[in-house]
Amino acid sequence: MDDPHAPELTDEEENSAALTERRYREPEPPEFATSRGCQLLDEISLRILEIRLALLVATEDVSLRLDDFYPRLAALEVLADQAVGAARLLLLDADLDEAWGSLPSRPQAVFARHKAAVTRGSPSVFPVPSSLRHFNSAIRTIASQATGPDWRARPQCPAIIRDGSRQCSNGVLYLGDNAFASGCFSHATEAERNRHRQHQDDRNEANVEASRIAHLAMTGLGRIIAEGWLRRRHEPGSLFQLINQPDGPFRLEDMEEAGKAAPAD
Numbered sequence: 001m002d003d004p005h006a007p008e009l010t011d012e013e014e015n016s017a018a019l020t021e022r023r024y025r026e027p028e029p030p031e032f033a034t035s036r037g038c039q040l041l042d043e044i045s046l047r048i049l050e051i052r053l054a055l056l057v058a059t060e061d062v063s064l065r066l067d068d069f070y071p072r073l074a075a076l077e078v079l080a081d082q083a084v085g086a087a088r089l090l091l092l093d094a095d096l097d098e099a100w101g102s103l104p105s106r107p108q109a110v111f112a113r114h115k116a117a118v119t120r121g122s123p124s125v126f127p128v129p130s131s132l133r134h135f136n137s138a139i140r141t142i143a144s145q146a147t148g149p150d151w152r153a154r155p156q157c158p159a160i161i162r163d164g165s166r167q168c169s170n171g172v173l174y175l176g177d178n179a180f181a182s183g184c185f186s187h188a189t190e191a192e193r194n195r196h197r198q199h200q201d202d203r204n205e206a207n208v209e210a211s212r213i214a215h216l217a218m219t220g221l222g223r224i225i226a227e228g229w230l231r232r233r234h235e236p237g238s239l240f241q242l243i244n245q246p247d248g249p250f251r252l253e254d255m256e257e258a259g260k261a262a263p264a265d
């Protein structure tokens, strides 16, 4: 690193050189994201999703309870989704409020800084959601097809309570197909109560079916992912092969080869 022919610098000169360098470095380089960077982060979010889906089918080959993975993966999914969103905000050159420090911002801080800029009048930028978020909303749609209307939106029961003091405070029974009973469970007719029970049974059955279909969709994908991983494991150049080659994973010529393949910048 040091040039042996360079004249030796006094401490003072060295300090002043360091100062000049520091001054030269200001202002901070603009925050940025390349589209390659956005794609890479989106792929990282998909790798985390792949782990979740592969875990679903791993238990077909090993009798272990692997539930502890899911909350941790869910936390990683949130981080990855935020990273994609923040990178896309940078790619789209969204206005950001001043950074709080000189280090690059965390994804959440980029969102907060953009929100602050918007409250000061900058245009709102809406980055395309990550592929992971697309997947999760698609699965939610499949799994929630049978939930029906919001039960909290039921009209209030019109009956007067037994002591005659006020109107019943319960909601009326929902009978399915946007129909409501004439009263709550206590004040509806026997026929309405039966129709309500039938509707609940139908809906439970439909919900069970919807989650079964969502689970099938996810395990189907999990199988495709697991098979792909196991196939690539034995292909030359796979991480497994690199790690297990006789002279270890960090062969100089491999790294030089990888260095050549990397883009010039």
Ligand SMILES: [Zn+2]
Residues within 6 Å of the ligand: 157, 158, 159, 168, 169, 170, 183, 184, 185, 186, 187
């Ligand atoms: Zn009532």
